[in-house]
Amino acid sequence: MIVGLDPYFKSIPDIIKQKFSTLKKQSFEYEARVILEFNIQVIDLIAPHVSIVKPQIAFYELYGWWGVWAYAETIKYAKQKGLIVIGDVKRGDVPSTAEAYANAHIGEVCTDHVAEAPFGTDAITINPFLGTDSLLPFFQTAKKYHKGIFVLVKTSNPDSGEFQDLICEGKKLHEIIAERTYTWGKDVLGKHGYSAVGAVVGATFSHEITKLRKIMPTAYFLVPGYGAQGATAKDIACCFNPDGLGAIINASRSILYAYNLSPWKEKYGIDSWRDATREAVVKMNEEIRNILKTNHGYKE
Numbered sequence: 001m002i003v004g005l006d007p008y009f010k011s012i013p014d015i016i017k018q019k020f021s022t023l024k025k026q027s028f029e030y031e032a033r034v035i036l037e038f039n040i041q042v043i044d045l046i047a048p049h050v051s052i053v054k055p056q057i058a059f060y061e062l063y064g065w066w067g068v069w070a071y072a073e074t075i076k077y078a079k080q081k082g083l084i085v086i087g088d089v090k091r092g093d094v095p096s097t098a099e100a101y102a103n104a105h106i107g108e109v110c111t112d113h114v115a116e117a118p119f120g121t122d123a124i125t126i127n128p129f130l131g132t133d134s135l136l137p138f139f140q141t142a143k144k145y146h147k148g149i150f151v152l153v154k155t156s157n158p159d160s161g162e163f164q165d166l167i168c169e170g171k172k173l174h175e176i177i178a179e180r181t182y183t184w185g186k187d188v189l190g191k192h193g194y195s196a197v198g199a200v201v202g203a204t205f206s207h208e209i210t211k212l213r214k215i216m217p218t219a220y221f222l223v224p225g226y227g228a229q230g231a232t233a234k235d236i237a238c239c240f241n242p243d244g245l246g247a248i249i250n251a252s253r254s255i256l257y258a259y260n261l262s263p264w265k266e267k268y269g270i271d272s273w274r275d276a277t278r279e280a281v282v283k284m285n286e287e288i289r290n291i292l293k294t295n296h297g298y299k300e
């Protein structure tokens, strides 16, 4: 399971905001410091239960360079806690620019003095719309620095089919992207047979997933859409290979702001947001485990 670190400022409990109230009038520093503190508390809570977090960079860029500072510090803290960090950055551009994006997020930059990793995430999401040459710099950088890539194959938003389901040469466009993703990842298989090039596959389109699993047997699936977007444990069963491996399921809002959702809303409320988040993580893990037991013969 992955917890998405998507800080919706309005939903961050006041008890955290109060710690920084003297900064309130200063541009974006206040928001950035609140966000970082919230993330630190969330990471401390969830670290015993999950091994991956996925900060979505949009929620940090929203607060300018202070927000980007909070993004970088969040990554640093999560890594110190032993978590794997996937940067949800959805990059993609002409090759020369793609190389800069790749070095920024999963590579290094050589300054006059030393080589430094600006963000140092373990993996990122990328957008294949510009074609193979736009993606090669990401694959090459990932290979060089032993990092991971997740290609957007079939996204979870309601209109994802508008382009991704168009038929080309008798196949849906996202199926063709899946075939390419499998090919791009073929020469970077790890010791367990999975590739460093994975795929983003939305849980909200579970009817498409069985086919995608067959097209990309060696790709890790990063699966958003669980919880706030309506997908449930039933929808994600087909994301896993028959041996019960190969998929990591993300939830962001339904975990971070569980205090605002039933049944935790009634039980805890905002002052006990930590208990609500902890219980929501435990429950989601349990739901995934049960699905694996039922469908894939998973044994503990």
Ligand SMILES: O=c1ccn([C@@H]2O[C@H](COP(=O)(O)O)[C@@H](O)[C@H]2O)c(=O)[nH]1
Pocket: 004, 006, 056, 088, 154, 155, 156, 157, 200, 201, 202, 224, 225, 226, 227, 228, 229, 250, 251, 252, 253, 254
């Ligand atoms: O197809 C996609 C690709 C990425 N996302 C991202 O995942 C999280 C989902 O958040 P929830 O609060 O659990 O809905 C968010 O960061 C999206 O940008 C996605 O939803 N679908």
